[in-house]
Amino acid sequence: MLAERLLSLKKQLVEYSGVIESMVGKSMKGLLLKNKAFLVEVIEQDEPKVNELEVEVDELCTNMIAQYQPRAKDLRMILMALKMNNDLERMGDHAVNIAESGLYLIERPQVKPFKDIPLMSEAVMSMLKDCIDAFVNGDAQLAKSVCERDNVVDDFKDKILAELVHIMNVDPSAIERSLHLLRISGNLERIADLSTNIGEEVMFMVEGRVIKHHHKEENS
Numbered sequence: 001m002l003a004e005r006l007l008s009l010k011k012q013l014v015e016y017s018g019v020i021e022s023m024v025g026k027s028m029k030g031l032l033l034k035n036k037a038f039l040v041e042v043i044e045q046d047e048p049k050v051n052e053l054e055v056e057v058d059e060l061c062t063n064m065i066a067q068y069q070p071r072a073k074d075l076r077m078i079l080m081a082l083k084m085n086n087d088l089e090r091m092g093d094h095a096v097n098i099a100e101s102g103l104y105l106i107e108r109p110q111v112k113p114f115k116d117i118p119l120m121s122e123a124v125m126s127m128l129k130d131c132i133d134a135f136v137n138g139d140a141q142l143a144k145s146v147c148e149r150d151n152v153v154d155d156f157k158d159k160i161l162a163e164l165v166h167i168m169n170v171d172p173s174a175i176e177r178s179l180h181l182l183r184i185s186g187n188l189e190r191i192a193d194l195s196t197n198i199g200e201e202v203m204f205m206v207e208g209r210v211i212k213h214h215h216k217e218e219n220s
Contacts, residue, residue, distance in 0.1 A: 023095035031102035050092035120156035146199035153192040
């Protein structure tokens with residue numbers, strides 16, 4: 001039955017998102033605690049698992065559309081799952097990028113004490129967790145709050161960029177390390193953007209209306 005397959009799909013996506021949450025968390029813990037094992041685990045163990053899950057979800061969605069020809073809310077759910085699948089896979093790539101930069105940075109002296117990057121990562125992790133919860137529970141209000149928090153993460157990125165540009169101007173020897181920190185903040189920002197995408201898709205799934213353009217206009 002379609003209802004059972006949809007439930008199975010939802011469970012797959014929850015498992016998938018749990019792996020992504022873990023990857024982002026481990027990549028940041030590895031950086032902040034200078035724990036090489038966490039960073040290596042993200043790159044060598046978690047990334048292959050993400051690739052497997054992406055293929056499984058894609059096949060499940062494609063087969064359901066072909067077999068059941070779903071309509072209305074069921075079809076919206078499957079189409080959202082396909083988009084969410086792509087967003088989660090990209091988040092996995094960003095977590096790997098963070099881990100790779102972390103491996104470079106933990107072997108070298110810190111450019112400056114970590115302050116804004118941990119706060120930025122907390123905001124991003126909160127958005128990621130809440131967009132998944134919104135999907136699972138069909139909670140349009142929670143999804144909207146995820147979208148509204150995207151600006152907070154953008155502000156962190158701008159602040160980090162300004163500080164690191166100043167440091168690079170004063171101390172050219174810090175340029176390469178600073179660029180890795182900018183890479184980390186950039187990847188965190190992209191994870192926040194992708195979480196916002198999922199939030200927008202949840203609102204579409206629940207309410208059947210596209211809010212992406214409205215959201216952009218409100219924040220422009």
